[in-house]
Amino acid sequence: MTDTVIVLFSRDLRVHDHPALAAACEHARHVVPLFVADPSVPGGDRRGFLAECLADLRESLRERGGELIVRRGDPIAETMRLARETGARAVHVSMDVSTLARRRQRRLAEECERARTAFHMFPGLTIVPPDALRPSGGGDHYRVFTPYWRAWARQLRREVLKAPGVVRVPDGVWAGRPPEPGRASHELFRGGETVGRRRMRQWLKHCVDDYADGHDDMAGNRTSRLSPYLRFGCVSPLELEALAREVGGVGEGEGGGAEEFVRQLCWRDFFYQVTRAFPRINRDDYRPRGHEWRDDDHAAQAWKEGMTGVPIVDAGMRQLLSEGWMHNRARMIVGSFLVRRLGVDWRVGADHFFDLLLDGDVANNYGNWQWVAGTGNDTRPNRPVNHIRQAKRYDPEGEYVRRHVPELGTVPTRMIHEPWRLPSGVPGYPAPLVAMD
Numbered sequence: 001m002t003d004t005v006i007v008l009f010s011r012d013l014r015v016h017d018h019p020a021l022a023a024a025c026e027h028a029r030h031v032v033p034l035f036v037a038d039p040s041v042p043g044g045d046r047r048g049f050l051a052e053c054l055a056d057l058r059e060s061l062r063e064r065g066g067e068l069i070v071r072r073g074d075p076i077a078e079t080m081r082l083a084r085e086t087g088a089r090a091v092h093v094s095m096d097v098s099t100l101a102r103r104r105q106r107r108l109a110e111e112c113e114r115a116r117t118a119f120h121m122f123p124g125l126t127i128v129p130p131d132a133l134r135p136s137g138g139g140d141h142y143r144v145f146t147p148y149w150r151a152w153a154r155q156l157r158r159e160v161l162k163a164p165g166v167v168r169v170p171d172g173v174w175a176g177r178p179p180e181p182g183r184a185s186h187e188l189f190r191g192g193e194t195v196g197r198r199r200m201r202q203w204l205k206h207c208v209d210d211y212a213d214g215h216d217d218m219a220g221n222r223t224s225r226l227s228p229y230l231r232f233g234c235v236s237p238l239e240l241e242a243l244a245r246e247v248g249g250v251g252e253g254e255g256g257g258a259e260e261f262v263r264q265l266c267w268r269d270f271f272y273q274v275t276r277a278f279p280r281i282n283r284d285d286y287r288p289r290g291h292e293w294r295d296d297d298h299a300a301q302a303w304k305e306g307m308t309g310v311p312i313v314d315a316g317m318r319q320l321l322s323e324g325w326m327h328n329r330a331r332m333i334v335g336s337f338l339v340r341r342l343g344v345d346w347r348v349g350a351d352h353f354f355d356l357l358l359d360g361d362v363a364n365n366y367g368n369w370q371w372v373a374g375t376g377n378d379t380r381p382n383r384p385v386n387h388i389r390q391a392k393r394y395d396p397e398g399e400y401v402r403r404h405v406p407e408l409g410t411v412p413t414r415m416i417h418e419p420w421r422l423p424s425g426v427p428g429y430p431a432p433l434v435a436m437d
């Protein structure tokens with residue numbers, strides 16, 4: 001039995017179905033669950049949520065006789081310092097795909113080798129590991145979703161792991177203080193595994209059946225809102241999928257809410273495997289198509305503030321500002337409005353999303369933005385988008401718009417998506433930035 005193993009937590013802030021933690025608890029006498037707050041990584045608006053996740057994780061570890069050890073500084077230096085202090089023989093991490101995460105994993109592996117400490121990477125961030133599937137026709141990843149979905153659905157899953165019963169931390173290790181929240185997270189989203197698991201169970205029990213019909217209803221609040229919990233790993237995507245299959249009886253091609261929901265989870269895995277193969281997804285066009293973007297700070301700023309004069313766009317952008325989250329249909333509408341109608345570079349929009357979204361992560365944010373901009377994995381990059389038609393279809397009563405753009409509260413429903421048609425306009429609300437007819 002190895003004496004002591006360090007488990008370095010990052011975007012896997014849970015005790016259930018955590019392969020790196022489970023292996024440490026099974027094979028080592030002592031385990032050091034470690035989180036290093038890295039001041040060089042801007043936490044943005046996610047800091048409050050993260051602080052809640054860490055407090056909850058600490059509580060769960062304490063219930064098992066353990067502790068969450070928290071340090072501040074460079075994660076590699078702090079991990080190696082703690083390895084020396086505790087005489088740890090191994091370091092465990094969950095494998096991640098972004099450039100930053102990979103640089104960290106590489107450096108940690110090198111330092112471990114130098115110190116003769118074992119270094120092990122485990123799955124856990126996705127359902128199917130990002131390096132598990134290769135297209136039969138060649139290439140190191142799937143570029144198109146549908147064939148990926150077919151191969152993904154057939155792929156064998158690892159077992160969903162229970163939370164460890166006991167976590168034995170070596171004596172005498174200073175626990176350290178968790179990072180300050182900065183500001184409390186939005187009350188719609190309290191961070192942590194406990195809240196995440198409760199939300200997961202309630203969603204699967206009461207709502208998932210309705211998902212196929214309801215997920216595009218912008219006012220209806222009929223999606224899971226689990227994305228921040230998946231982003232921080234409070235919920236295991238593998239366990240979520242397994243439970244969804246159980247309640248929905250999902251099999252390939254059977255349809256229904258749970259099937260559609262599992263398909264969305266597959267999109268998440270899809271972008272992880274794209275990012276693993278193309279880590280510069282947040283900077284470079286995945287498929288360069290010679291776009292010439294306009295430099296228009298004024299338009300970009302109006303878009304960010306939810307003041308473009310196009311109600312459905314402004315509603316989405318204001319939901320982002322107030323909740324740190326946005327409905328998927330709204331993300332597609334505001335994204336395509338920025339790049340196609342305003343001609344602004346997708347990176348401007350994607351960076352803004354990344355700063356503000358609680359679920360903002362490299363693979364999903366930049367992968368989706370490139371899809372919207374036509375530089376990514378969409379096989380029909382030039383498909384036409386009519387923003388007003390979309391607004392009328394997915395927010396037919398204008399309820400979503402009224403909720404987020406109160407100035408439009410008294411506009412009649414037939415005009416809610418086109419207030420510029422009102423002869424006198426709407427006091428306090430701008431005319432559209434671009435012609436909308």
Ligand code: FAD
Binds near residue numbers: 223327329
């Ligand atoms: P549900 O509809 O309940 O779906 C369940 C889960 O499936 C989600 O939590 C998510 O993990 C996954 N999922 C759903 N749709 C997608 C998708 N299109 N791509 C990848 N995974 C998906 N999602 C993020 O998690 N982080 C991001 O930074 C992000 N940025 C986006 C940017 C743009 C421009 C667009 C169009 C989409 C983006 N998405 C992102 C995808 C999607 O909008 C969100 O995952 C979803 O709205 C989260 O809400 P939910 O949990 O209620 O989703």
